[in-house]
Amino acid sequence: MNLSRVLIYGMGLMGGSLALSVRGKFPKTNITAVVRSEKSKNTILNKNLANHVVLQSEIKSLDWSNYDLVVFSTPVESILKIIPTLPKSGNTIFIDLGSTKETIVSAVESYYGNTIHNYISTHPMCGSEQAGPDAAVPDLYLDKLCILTSPKSASNVSLEWVRSFWEQIGSWTLEMDSKSHDETLAYLSHLPHVISTLLVNVAGSNPTTKKEILESSKPITGGGFRDMSRIAGSNPDMWISIFKENQRFLRNSIDDLIQQLLEFRNLFGSDGSFDESQIRKIWELALANKEEIRKTK
Amino acid sequence: MNLSRVLIYGMGLMGGSLALSVRGKFPKTNITAVVRSEKSKNTILNKNLANHVVLQSEIKSLDWSNYDLVVFSTPVESILKIIPTLPKSGNTIFIDLGSTKETIVSAVESYYGNTIHNYISTHPMCGSEQAGPDAAVPDLYLDKLCILTSPKSASNVSLEWVRSFWEQIGSWTLEMDSKSHDETLAYLSHLPHVISTLLVNVAGSNPTTKKEILESSKPITGGGFRDMSRIAGSNPDMWISIFKENQRFLRNSIDDLIQQLLEFRNLFGSDGSFDESQIRKIWELALANKEEIRKTK
Numbered sequence: 001m002n003l004s005r006v007l008i009y010g011m012g013l014m015g016g017s018l019a020l021s022v023r024g025k026f027p028k029t030n031i032t033a034v035v036r037s038e039k040s041k042n043t044i045l046n047k048n049l050a051n052h053v054v055l056q057s058e059i060k061s062l063d064w065s066n067y068d069l070v071v072f073s074t075p076v077e078s079i080l081k082i083i084p085t086l087p088k089s090g091n092t093i094f095i096d097l098g099s100t101k102e103t104i105v106s107a108v109e110s111y112y113g114n115t116i117h118n119y120i121s122t123h124p125m126c127g128s129e130q131a132g133p134d135a136a137v138p139d140l141y142l143d144k145l146c147i148l149t150s151p152k153s154a155s156n157v158s159l160e161w162v163r164s165f166w167e168q169i170g171s172w173t174l175e176m177d178s179k180s181h182d183e184t185l186a187y188l189s190h191l192p193h194v195i196s197t198l199l200v201n202v203a204g205s206n207p208t209t210k211k212e213i214l215e216s217s218k219p220i221t222g223g224g225f226r227d228m229s230r231i232a233g234s235n236p237d238m239w240i241s242i243f244k245e246n247q248r249f250l251r252n253s254i255d256d257l258i259q260q261l262l263e264f265r266n267l268f269g270s271d272g273s274f275d276e277s278q279i280r281k282i283w284e285l286a287l288a289n290k291e292e293i294r295k296t297k
Numbered sequence: 298m299n300l301s302r303v304l305i306y307g308m309g310l311m312g313g314s315l316a317l318s319v320r321g322k323f324p325k326t327n328i329t330a331v332v333r334s335e336k337s338k339n340t341i342l343n344k345n346l347a348n349h350v351v352l353q354s355e356i357k358s359l360d361w362s363n364y365d366l367v368v369f370s371t372p373v374e375s376i377l378k379i380i381p382t383l384p385k386s387g388n389t390i391f392i393d394l395g396s397t398k399e400t401i402v403s404a405v406e407s408y409y410g411n412t413i414h415n416y417i418s419t420h421p422m423c424g425s426e427q428a429g430p431d432a433a434v435p436d437l438y439l440d441k442l443c444i445l446t447s448p449k450s451a452s453n454v455s456l457e458w459v460r461s462f463w464e465q466i467g468s469w470t471l472e473m474d475s476k477s478h479d480e481t482l483a484y485l486s487h488l489p490h491v492i493s494t495l496l497v498n499v500a501g502s503n504p505t506t507k508k509e510i511l512e513s514s515k516p517i518t519g520g521g522f523r524d525m526s527r528i529a530g531s532n533p534d535m536w537i538s539i540f541k542e543n544q545r546f547l548r549n550s551i552d553d554l555i556q557q558l559l560e561f562r563n564l565f566g567s568d569g570s571f572d573e574s575q576i577r578k579i580w581e582l583a584l585a586n587k588e589e590i591r592k593t594k
Contacts, residue, residue, distance in 0.1 A: 198579075231525075233580045
């Protein structure tokens with residue numbers, strides 16, 4: 001795999017960690033980073049995440065053909081603005097790390113039309129409550145799933161190159177069309193983040209709970225709450241971007257959850273009685289679903 | 298602390314782990330277990346969790362005064378049946394490990410009236426998706442919170458004895474009245490379990506998500522979903538018991554969550570627009586609440 005020069009456009013946790021993975025796997029590769037702030041630039045140079053760092057504001061035009069691989073690691077909205085400026089020929093491979101796929105893939109498809117191109121949209125499913133290049137770690141992508149979405153007219157050679165790239169980085173790959181990706185991710189990732197965030201707000205808005213929390217010097221939560229709240233409130237910029245791109249499926253998933261909460265709540269009669277067998281069925285179904293989703297059966 | 302003879306009434310994960318802790322801290326203590334099934338009896342004897350095991354069905358009457366400490370480690374409902382059979386004098390200390398407190402404490406208070414007694418209700422906040430004496434581990438209670446609820450007319454000496462017992466086991470303790478306990482636990486423990494359970498059912502009932510899950514040989518979830526689903530569907534018997542005892546506060550917490558989900562959902566207009574600043578406020582509030590609840594700020 002020829003990987004002499006890589007451009008990572010946007011270098012936060014994801015881009016910075018990818019730089020560390022590339023450094024580990026392809027030590028001779030020359031890495032260029034494009035970032036917005038002086039602070040990021042300094043962090044990247046101090047941590048030696050890239051050989052060159054360019055501030056976005058300093059760029060007049062970019063010669064994409066200088067790179068074997070260009071990685072877009074910015075919010076989806078700004079990727080959408082860059083796509084119409086990409087070259088329609090050349091050997092540079094373009095990928096992004098966007099958390100949603102439909103808007104990116106349709107922008108790529110409408111820009112390239114029937115022209116064969118090298119843009120493959122990818123979604124490495126990892127991340128952390130942390131953000132910024134300071135939080136970059138070399139093993140972020142190790143044993144993680146990277147979803148590959150190939151737009152129409154993308155060359156098969158590019159798709160196989162990108163698959164091989166991610167597998168050498170240490171991830172395992174799975175192909176998904178953009179609609180299935182966004183719908184599946186709404187249920188398996190976006191909804192869980194919304195729930196975690198609202199759960200801590202619900203707990204924090206109950207006066208008795210708040211009082212007991214404030215009076216204790218240590219956390220009065222068990223492991224359940226700790227796990228359920230880990231991803232709460234993290235990275236608002238990223239989530240606002242995701243909500244912009246994927247709100248149709250996210251809304252559906254929230255509606256499904258509200259529906260199930262209402263059904264659950266209605267199992268309890270006002271006299272204190274409740275439908276025990278129905279609760280048992282819900283619990284059994286959850287255990288089966290959990291095993292199926294987590295592949296533990 | 299005099300702890301020659303302990304009776305653990307009901308020996309699953311919690312009771313069995315407590316036996317291991319007692320064995321570690323008070324090696325000379327003689328432990329008797331009361332269980333329902335032959336299978337549990339055999340496991341307990343094989344793991345040497347107790348010196349004597351008695352089947353519940355074999356008991357005609359129990360001489361509670363034989364023990365320094367009696368621990369009720371069964372569902373709350375069956376503790377409620379035992380309370381009116383306890384002695385009104387003697388030095389035996391009684392505790393339970395019940396996950397809810399209001400019904401137990403009011404049963405104790407109505408039974409003992411103004412008679413000074415040695416019944417202290419306790420709630421060690423630990424547990425696991427696992428159940429049964431087979432899953433017992435010696436460090437289950439280490440560094441965990443044990444909430445102490447002292448019913449009216451309980452002797453102060455007993456309260457301090459029980460506090461000291463749990464602290465020697467390795468837990469840290471916090472006093473809470475029964476109503477505050479049950480309300481706080483609804484928000485910090487019971488609601489999170491319900492949400493985790495319904496979340497996997499919501500994800501499992503979406504056809505696209507289901508199809509992608511079935512087509513992949515490995516889990517397509519990230520760390521967020523994995524954490525959010527860990528406690529889903531676990532231990533239905535325990536949860537049915539908790540729902541019986543704490544459904545008023547649990548219903549309130551579910552209503553609060555539905556309310557916040559509806560408000561969140563309504564931030565998105567049908568034209569794709571949404572109130573970004575409001576989402577940012579919700580995320581910031583969650584981060585503040587999370588730090589306050591988890592005591593990380």
